[in-house]
Amino acid sequence: MCLRSFRCSFCCIFVTLYTLFLCFILSIFLFWIIISPSSVKFQVTNASLTQFNLTNNNTTLNYKFKVNIIARNPNNNVVVYYRRITAYAWYKDRYFATVNLAPFDQGHKNTTLLQEAVFEGQSPI
Template identity: 55%
Template sequence: MADHQLNGAHYGPSIPPTRPQRRRHNAGCGFCSCILGCFRSCCGCMFNCILSLICRIIATIIILVAIFGFLFWLIVRPNALKFTVMEASLTQFNFTNNNTLHYDLSVNLTIRNPNRRVSVYYNDIETLSFYKDFRFGSQTLGKFFQPHKNTSLLNPVFKGQQVIPLSSSQISEFNKETNNGVYGINLKVLLNVRFALGLIKTGNLKQNHHCDLKVPFKSHNGTSSLGNGFQATRCEWDSKWWLLFR
């Protein structure tokens, strides 16, 4: 009986299985948890933290600039300067045999500042006259100050002679314009200005405006080739010259 007890199967108490240990993860991605993670995973986490911080700074700057720009526009409501040629006339415009153009062109140009709070300092104004894309005259006008809601009048005069190598087709167009008594002339206005809002002033800014004119020839007795005379022409703003800092 003793042998039977020794050879029989023995069933002891069951041993519970061991539970695998779980790693605890901190919820969120706060700054402190990010720093602690950096020490655990070394360089990788530190790079992510620095990149995240830089992105937050850039996003904050963009938001602040957008808010400031919107508030500035809401308060100031800036408008572009308006250029208009009110009058233009030619008393001489003829070619000699050696392709020399003799010209006498006078222009009345108005500059309108429509802004309610922004004034303008004109540091440099240059007017250029073109015929068939050839420049034949230029004049630099004096500097002046223009307050808000103001219109200023400029009177550039172009007189002299200039060699212009016209092609045969351009000569034919010139002869046609001479018969009609009206010439297509392009006027460009180059500006170097500063804008002022109270005590705040911008740096020097460049603008370029161009005016496509149909200028009648006026005889010495004052009669114009056009029955109604010159038609006032609004100048266009060349945006690619806008906000170019010197």
């Protein structure tokens, strides 16, 4: 009788713990689905190219251009804090210029026009 009662108690405790564990995993999964953030999207909206020349037997690139960049935060519950923003300019799979943009905070469901990025100079290619 004692062994049977011990087995029954053990089974009840095991089933209860197993059910609690499954409920915990299910609640974490549902929380993750509801709160999971989407990717922030960046888009170049306007570009002005005034100089883009290859010189010295196509080894040096002289460039001057400006771009406007938009950042879109599609999330309902997430605020994005931009502390360091760097824009890179690429030509033939190599970046040749960088511009650091001003840091800012972006609220949820927000579209922000970043400062105009001006790339100017020369670079070996």
